[in-house]
Amino acid sequence: MEIRKTEIEGCFILEPRVFEDKRGYFMESYNQEKFERLTGAKPFFVQDNESLSLKGVLRGLHFQKGEHAQAKLVRVLDGEVLDVAVDIRPNSKTFGKVVTTLLSSNNKKQMFVPRGCAHGFVTLSDTAKFSYKCDNFYNAESEGGIIYNDPAFNIDWILNQEDLIISEKDIALPAFKEAVPH
Template sequence: MQVEETPLKDCFIIKPDIFKDKRGLFLESYHKKKFIELTGIEREFVQDNQSISKRGVLRGLHYQIGEFGQTKLVRAIYGKVLDVVVDLRPDSPTFKKSFKIILDDKNLYQLYIPKGFGHGFVTLSETSVFAYKCDQYYYPGYEAGIIYNDPDLAIDWEFPEAEMIISDKDRRQPRFKEVFS
């Protein structure tokens, strides 16, 4: 396993060791002891989630607030997504900055997203299967979001907006400046 820093504080790309032969491949998708050794971060993940999305589905930008904020370790099991995170921690040196990465079933990368970050992705392949490990349970009363096309964040989703499939809930999320004024 290799850990690569992103431009955002405390957010990491996790590159697994992949063992390929004529049968296919093998990798450890998570190894707590190695993760701690390489990052210095100890997290206990308590909930695993999975979504299946069609091409053009955009999910995000989501986060949980307060004591129920979630740290996530995310990956594309199948297909290809553009994954986007935004640092929403007001006291962070990378506050309001975003980072994006392609996660797919070819590179098999994962993204470690600390609590206090907004997270979203858009499916670029015909279908994607996306997995999330979370260190906190989901609590509906503590969910929050920022509108995906907020002009103050200026995220290029690298997908035509007219072709995106977006839930009504995600279309109604507030703008960044409404939440962080």
């Protein structure tokens, strides 16, 4: 497994070794010992989530606040997405930084998003099955979010605005300055 640092402190892109032959492929998608040794992070994953999204579905930018903050290890089981993390930790030296990466069932990359980061993705293929491990349980009262098109980040979501499918809840999310104390 190869692990690369990103512009956000504690956020990593993981590329597993894939062994392919005429039968198909095999890969180790997660190994706690290797992960801890290569990243220094020690998450204890307690919840796995999966979603299926149509092309153009944009989910995010979401986060959990306070004691319910979550680190996530995300990957795509089928299809392709543009995955996005934003550092919203006011005391972080990478506060306000954005990382984007293409995750797909073909490249098998994963992204580790540390606690204190907002996260979102947009589906680029006809459908995408998205999986994520969380190191804390979901808590509805601790939900937070930032509007996907906040000019503070200038995120290129690749697709045209008219092709995006966004929930009413996500359209109503506040701007970065209102959502996160600076």
